[in-house]
Amino acid sequence: MEIKDIHKNYKKLIGEVVEIAGWVKNNRNSTNVGFIDFNDGTGFKGVQLVYSSELKDYDKITHIHVGSALRVKGVVVESSGNQDFEIQVQSIVVEGDCPEDYPIQPKRHTREFLREQAYLRPRTNLFNAVFRVRSLASMAIHTFFQERGYVYVHTPLFTCADCEGSEQMFKVTTFDFDNLPKNEEGKVDFSKDLFGKQAFITGSGQLHGETFATAFSKIYTFGPTFRTENSNTKVHANEFWMIEPEIAFCDLDQLMDIEEEFLKFIIKYVLEHGKDEMEFLDSFVEKGLIEKLTKLLNSEFKRITHHDCITILKEANVEWQFKPEYGEDIAKEHEKYITEYFDGPVFITDWPRDIKSFYMKQSEDGKIVRAVDLEVPTVGELMGGSQREDDYEKLVKRIEELNLDRSNLEWYINLRKYGSCVHSGFGMGFERLVMYLTGIENIRDVIPYPRTPNNCEY
Amino acid sequence: MEIKDIHKNYKKLIGEVVEIAGWVKNNRNSTNVGFIDFNDGTGFKGVQLVYSSELKDYDKITHIHVGSALRVKGVVVESSGNQDFEIQVQSIVVEGDCPEDYPIQPKRHTREFLREQAYLRPRTNLFNAVFRVRSLASMAIHTFFQERGYVYVHTPLFTCADCEGSEQMFKVTTFDFDNLPKNEEGKVDFSKDLFGKQAFITGSGQLHGETFATAFSKIYTFGPTFRTENSNTKVHANEFWMIEPEIAFCDLDQLMDIEEEFLKFIIKYVLEHGKDEMEFLDSFVEKGLIEKLTKLLNSEFKRITHHDCITILKEANVEWQFKPEYGEDIAKEHEKYITEYFDGPVFITDWPRDIKSFYMKQSEDGKIVRAVDLEVPTVGELMGGSQREDDYEKLVKRIEELNLDRSNLEWYINLRKYGSCVHSGFGMGFERLVMYLTGIENIRDVIPYPRTPNNCEY
Numbered sequence: 001m002e003i004k005d006i007h008k009n010y011k012k013l014i015g016e017v018v019e020i021a022g023w024v025k026n027n028r029n030s031t032n033v034g035f036i037d038f039n040d041g042t043g044f045k046g047v048q049l050v051y052s053s054e055l056k057d058y059d060k061i062t063h064i065h066v067g068s069a070l071r072v073k074g075v076v077v078e079s080s081g082n083q084d085f086e087i088q089v090q091s092i093v094v095e096g097d098c099p100e101d102y103p104i105q106p107k108r109h110t111r112e113f114l115r116e117q118a119y120l121r122p123r124t125n126l127f128n129a130v131f132r133v134r135s136l137a138s139m140a141i142h143t144f145f146q147e148r149g150y151v152y153v154h155t156p157l158f159t160c161a162d163c164e165g166s167e168q169m170f171k172v173t174t175f176d177f178d179n180l181p182k183n184e185e186g187k188v189d190f191s192k193d194l195f196g197k198q199a200f201i202t203g204s205g206q207l208h209g210e211t212f213a214t215a216f217s218k219i220y221t222f223g224p225t226f227r228t229e230n231s232n233t234k235v236h237a238n239e240f241w242m243i244e245p246e247i248a249f250c251d252l253d254q255l256m257d258i259e260e261e262f263l264k265f266i267i268k269y270v271l272e273h274g275k276d277e278m279e280f281l282d283s284f285v286e287k288g289l290i291e292k293l294t295k296l297l298n299s300e301f302k303r304i305t306h307h308d309c310i311t312i313l314k315e316a317n318v319e320w321q322f323k324p325e326y327g328e329d330i331a332k333e334h335e336k337y338i339t340e341y342f343d344g345p346v347f348i349t350d351w352p353r354d355i356k357s358f359y360m361k362q363s364e365d366g367k368i369v370r371a372v373d374l375e376v377p378t379v380g381e382l383m384g385g386s387q388r389e390d391d392y393e394k395l396v397k398r399i400e401e402l403n404l405d406r407s408n409l410e411w412y413i414n415l416r417k418y419g420s421c422v423h424s425g426f427g428m429g430f431e432r433l434v435m436y437l438t439g440i441e442n443i444r445d446v447i448p449y450p451r452t453p454n455n456c457e458y
Numbered sequence: 459m460e461i462k463d464i465h466k467n468y469k470k471l472i473g474e475v476v477e478i479a480g481w482v483k484n485n486r487n488s489t490n491v492g493f494i495d496f497n498d499g500t501g502f503k504g505v506q507l508v509y510s511s512e513l514k515d516y517d518k519i520t521h522i523h524v525g526s527a528l529r530v531k532g533v534v535v536e537s538s539g540n541q542d543f544e545i546q547v548q549s550i551v552v553e554g555d556c557p558e559d560y561p562i563q564p565k566r567h568t569r570e571f572l573r574e575q576a577y578l579r580p581r582t583n584l585f586n587a588v589f590r591v592r593s594l595a596s597m598a599i600h601t602f603f604q605e606r607g608y609v610y611v612h613t614p615l616f617t618c619a620d621c622e623g624s625e626q627m628f629k630v631t632t633f634d635f636d637n638l639p640k641n642e643e644g645k646v647d648f649s650k651d652l653f654g655k656q657a658f659i660t661g662s663g664q665l666h667g668e669t670f671a672t673a674f675s676k677i678y679t680f681g682p683t684f685r686t687e688n689s690n691t692k693v694h695a696n697e698f699w700m701i702e703p704e705i706a707f708c709d710l711d712q713l714m715d716i717e718e719e720f721l722k723f724i725i726k727y728v729l730e731h732g733k734d735e736m737e738f739l740d741s742f743v744e745k746g747l748i749e750k751l752t753k754l755l756n757s758e759f760k761r762i763t764h765h766d767c768i769t770i771l772k773e774a775n776v777e778w779q780f781k782p783e784y785g786e787d788i789a790k791e792h793e794k795y796i797t798e799y800f801d802g803p804v805f806i807t808d809w810p811r812d813i814k815s816f817y818m819k820q821s822e823d824g825k826i827v828r829a830v831d832l833e834v835p836t837v838g839e840l841m842g843g844s845q846r847e848d849d850y851e852k853l854v855k856r857i858e859e860l861n862l863d864r865s866n867l868e869w870y871i872n873l874r875k876y877g878s879c880v881h882s883g884f885g886m887g888f889e890r891l892v893m894y895l896t897g898i899e900n901i902r903d904v905i906p907y908p909r910t911p912n913n914c915e916y
């Protein structure tokens with residue numbers, strides 16, 4: 001039986017014999033009685049095993065080490081302490097023991113230490129909670145989209161079109177690096193590589209996503225993404241997961257409605273399905289976490305233009321590190337201020353064209369684009385989206401202005417020729433969402449095996 | 459309004475005005491009346507727009523090309539033909555027109571032609587059905603595992619441990635290939651690359667998955683996978699998606715129960731949620747598809763050992779291309795025969811150790827391993843799993859026998875030291891499942907943008 005199910009039905013199970021299997025979190029004892037904190041990981045809450053000195057192998061059981069795997073038979077009994085119930089042990093079989101130098105002991109370990117024990121850290125309360133919330137948030141995302149008829153599209157990760165700028169993309173090859181085939185000019189001959197040309201790993205599925213949105217109207221992607229950024233910060237990783245929905249016949253205003261509904265749905269889902277985990281995180285990671293999330297659920301997201309945002313920032317009585325300017329991007333400190341100013345999430349729309357991507361819908365005068373960033377208290381930018389340029393000529397002109405390689409983008413441009421329509425989409429970095437949901441401040445602690453500069457262990 | 463929702467509620471909507479947006483699939487007309495086949499892709503079934511010559515822009519509408527995007531206002535009326543209803547047009551706005559050379563015309567295109575139009579092919583009935591089934595099957599998988607308490611784990615794709623044999627893995631780098639840094643020995647100096655050493659893309663998340671199974675008991679992965687295999691067959695791709703569940707305190711027999719329940723769950727889910735798509739695929743791709751799947755739902759999967767399987771093959775009155783032998787792998791023709799012999803899915807267990815992977819649980823005498831392949835009629839092997847070796851000494855010995863680099867596997871080996879337990883898992887290639895569900899025979903037609911040797915377009 002799973003420990004999660006015993007918790008669910010413990011009242012009915014009082015007096016019943018159950019068989020469980022799991023791992024020892026702690027083992028304490030006195031002359032007559034011993035206690036094992038025990039969990040199988042099916043839920044956040046474990047159970048207390050109580051074993052009496054009347055058991056014939058009492059002495060052996062008292063010597064079971066933390067970390068050991070056990071099969072246990074016992075009776076569910078009412079607890080004398082502050083738990084709902086406990087298990088009165090009838091028999092214990094040690095399936096796998098554990099030496100005393102086991103790194104995960106029943107004490108508080110630093111997150112830095114646990115990062116170095118990445119393969120064992122999900123066995124701790126903290127990471128058990130974090131990674132279950134990560135799993136629940138994933139399911140919330142799939143549920144949101146599928147219930148609303150979105151089609152999940154697996155856009156490709158490998159690409160031979162370096163249209164987004166290859167300097168941000170990892171290169172992939174099957175070649176032996178110390179034995180690269182060369183062409184007549186002495187350059188590496190990628191025509192001999194598996195794909196017949198140089199291949200990269202893409203940093204976004206959006207362009208491919210748009211092609212499916214013009215077939216199904218509503219689609220989403222959810223998959224791993226890679227960036228070569230050499231940043232050793234708390235918020236950057238070279239491998240992370242991203243969600244990119246794309247919706248046909250949808251303008252920027254409708255997109256913001258979807259983004260707001262989407263974020264609220266996820267939060268509600270996680271609070272409902274991860275109650276124990278969220279309470280733990282609220283107590284031990286970010287005080288007030290649940291209140292913060294509940295407040296967001298009940299708020300209406302503010303919508304302002306980039307221009308008005310800059311005006312507010314300029315009028316603020318603050319010594320800025322970076323001076324806010326019309327026509328320019330905003331900094332972390334500005335994001336923070338603006339969410340505090342409105343005391344909640346803020347959509348900032350209509351950005352200066354020159355600091356945004358080529359595919360965004362331009363205004364008549366071409367000075368701004370219909371882009372939107374969602375700024376959220378404590379984390380800053382959580383989603384970035386836009387209405388896409390649906391005008392063939394304007395898109396081509398923009399691609400030429402930016403000197404992008406048009407030949408790799410013909411198929412994308414053609415979407416504006418073959419039944420073009422108003423359409424919009426956004427992207428959300430999954431790890432940033434998980435950090436927001438858990439209160440964890442370092443991205444390395446929300447990814448099972450993080451990949452960051454000089455760090456690709458395990 | 460979405461066309462899917464009109465289909466759901468058309469009886470209530472008769473006489474009502476609706477506004478819809480979508481694309482023209484066909485446009486025919488006579489002197490007094492015209493018909494547009496129209497769909498927004500929210501469901502498989504489109505609607506018929508009926509427009510009368512009494513509309514002031516009748517002539518303009520008759521000239522609307524296939525592929526154009528329209529916004530339409532009209533009344534839901536009972537159909538004079540064989541549809542449930544049709545839409546009597548009140549007004550049409552062309553949002554994006556489409557030239558006459560649009561590649562997707564209302565006629566039958568070959569799949570080879572459509573592969574070259576990969577960005578447009580989801581607009582055809584065939585690929586609309588296939589990619590919606592792909593999306594539904596994904597959701598079925600997440601639903602199955604999450605309802606049963608499995609934790610979804612995002613195992614890393616980048617790895618610096620080439621323990622699975624780097625010749626099957628793509629290499630990744632941030633280097634400029636024509637300007638590689640060299641060390642004193644004249645070899646490429648990966649200490650200067652982003653991760654400080656050579657990096658690969660892993661072909662499996664299983665080993666990492668096991669580390670999470672010993673924390674949560676039940677986990678699964680579902681993500682993209684890459685193999686360098688230079689095979690131009692109908693069933694190989696270099697980029698594909700894979701599902702890898704891993705379960706603690708679970709032996710091989712229990713694993714087979716899970717696999718059987720899992721497959722039946724997915725089939726049931728897809729038949730229920732993709733009724734229109736499955737009926738289309740049954741009519742136009744694989745006659746009898748639904749019957750085939752329904753039969754599997756009602757069958758009990760047979761379980762035999764590899765030894766007994768070989769005996770059956772040897773006793774068969776068949777001219778084999780490859781002679782079946784004890785101790786050896788089985789060929790495609792054998793897989794086919796054995797599922798026909800039992801007239802249904804067959805689990806083949808207890809394989810010769812020497813043809814299977816190092817991590818599988820060995821028999822006492824070390825000759826066989828507790829591996830299991832699930833063979834399914836028409837597709838052959840659909841899942842491959844095993845009970846994992848949980849004995850520290852045996853695992854280490856096997857790694858040494860096979861000359862694998864132990865230093866990269868210490869963390870994996872340590873799972874057998876720190877609370878080792880009986881545990882099992884399996885892997886399923888997602889594309890093979892989709893091929894089985896849709897009847898599509900070429901893997902290139904179930905992947906949005908397939909990557910195969912010399913093919914990395916779009």
